[in-house]
Amino acid sequence: MVYHNCVQKIFELGYGYTLGEDVVLETFQGFLRSRDKNESKLSSADERDFIEFFFEQHEGPLSATDDEDDTDRQARHQPEESEEDAEADSASDGCLDDSSAEEGQSPDQEHKRRRVQRILDEPDEIESFEDDDDLLDAETAVAQPPKKKAATGSHGQSSIAAFFGKLPLAAPPEASYAPSRPEVRSVDEAMSPEEEAMDLLDFVNLRVFGNTAFREEQRRVIETVLKGRDAFVLMPTGGGKSLCYQLPAVITRGLTVVISPLLSLMQDQVRALVTTASGGVPATYLNSQQTERERKAVFAELQKERPTVKLLYITPEQLVASAALGSILESLQRRGLLARFVVDEAHCVSQWGHDFRPDYKKIGEVKASKYSRVPVLALTATATDKVKTDVLSILGISRCPVFTVSFFRSNLVLSVVRKPSGRTPDGKPAELDALVKYIKAQGKDASGIIYVISRDNTMTVAQYLKDEGEIAAHGYHAGMTPKQRVKVQNDWRRGELQVVVATIAFGMGIDKPDVRFVVHYSLSKSIEGYYQEAGRAGRDSKRSECVLLYAAGDIPRLVRLLRGGRGRSKAKFTKGMELLNKMKNYCTNDNACRHSLLLDYFGERFAGGRCGQACDNCLARHMHSPRPDGIWQDGEGVGGKKAKRPKKSGTAVAGHTRASRGGQNGSGAAAAFVSAASLPR
């Protein structure tokens, strides 16, 4: 496990691709020898030491002057490279032979140099069909193969295979985190007749990303992006936005820079990329948590004549403020190696978006002043018209194609339940007792998230679940150390924790495919926020539940938060109240289809107006319809309307979302919760 983590880290830094896994392995063995330990004796504390050891071995010790940002220093001293120089250098790349080896190199260094040469040689294969003006009309790429090195099947495909085939295999993803996918064969394995018939995009989607088909709009977005055009993508949470830029990044010449708001989000994305079933996509990130050495490693990779890394994740702050990074990106741009900018979670650009980030706003200016010809792809799951217009204008891409996928997620069963209050007959807090029963009814294997309002609550609720329900739960909030947070996330992904009790800090970027339930223990501050958080459920498209516990008493608490927040202006407060009121209206509407209410909010008309059976209100309307595996619960919705009793006794009807009139002592609500487990899956 320690080796797995160490290797993964080296790959995340973009380093493993250059040196190869066997060099990483040799270094690891050297590390064990130096500590006089075997692997089983290593603890996770040794991981960081290994990274340091790795750098010592391959980069030499950190000198005093290394504290200065190395890239800034180089940028100051390096003469600007002309296009001719770059071309000449690149021509000589492939000619690096034994005779060019520096005198006095140790066998180790020589070994490293040869590996570097081998890896550097590979991207030629890809460029041979990318030089086409229209970049990638996939059919053309397959129909007009380059002349070089025919291998398996069509040349476009074999180029990809050759490129990825040479990349070392990173350790496989942890079992419980890996989405259930068909077995993916390595890219350099021979193609089946079906694969022979595929175009490049389908082939890469299958062999590199393990997907048997594209989801709605993915292909159209990818084709647009590959033509070098700007684009704006509105896709629901879990809709598959990442593939829209990751696949083009893989088959386009140069580096794709992804601007991402959160550290954990970047780390997750990079981890997923470097461990793709096919053997890994070269990706890396820069962030404030990295050590100087780690940053240096990434910069060194980016400063190569032709970086191997295809995707670089950065924060907006780095794009705006890092002179070192700016100089590298400009150099790549001059050499035609800056493929595109991706603005992930693009709603952060707009002050109307629920996660507004001031530095995101500056992306447009930086782009216009320094990289005006580099295309931009902006993606978000927040689709109000206000946000969309704002983002397009700030990024300076107002006239680009906009791709919209319906925000209706039919696999999510939405419900609002009156939060039980008081105590159960045996003296337990009714709301927590109900929660325990609900989670237990889901079964031990059902992974879930409970959103609570405060940091304190994360710990107290998690403790209650552990003590009273023997549920493997842990709290998560922004006040925990990054290490603690990563541990909780990893334990949850691996299934060692069933439930994470979290504040909204546990949100963007959580990509566990099989989250079967998300319970909001308190309402969100806005519908956008709710949609994002609830949307963590069912990303594998399987039926999952989103239960919101509503208590009118939670509203004043949220209002107090709005009033007391740092730097609150009256305008912000008014805006916050407006959003909160909409959220409250959603909760107290005991009649309309909840999916329809959400879509309405995002400006989308829901054809038919009702989901039928994927929300509490629609299920309640269907109470007279026989349902094979539901059960009926007498109760009332949050709006106070009593649910109708079915006429035929014994007819099974789901109505779990209506909190029972027994809510006073909690027992009815608990029963109502439990019945959720019997919803059709």
Ligand SMILES: Nc1ncnc2c1ncn2[C@@H]1O[C@H](COP(=O)(O)OP(=O)(O)OP(=O)(O)O)[C@@H](O)[C@H]1O
């Ligand atoms: N074509 C596809 N076939 C099968 N699975 C896919 C496909 N595209 C994406 N996925 C999977 O769907 C899940 C969600 O994708 P992704 O992380 O890109 O969502 P997203 O739109 O970025 O969501 P969010 O806004 O929540 O970050 C991932 O596990 C991804 O591997």
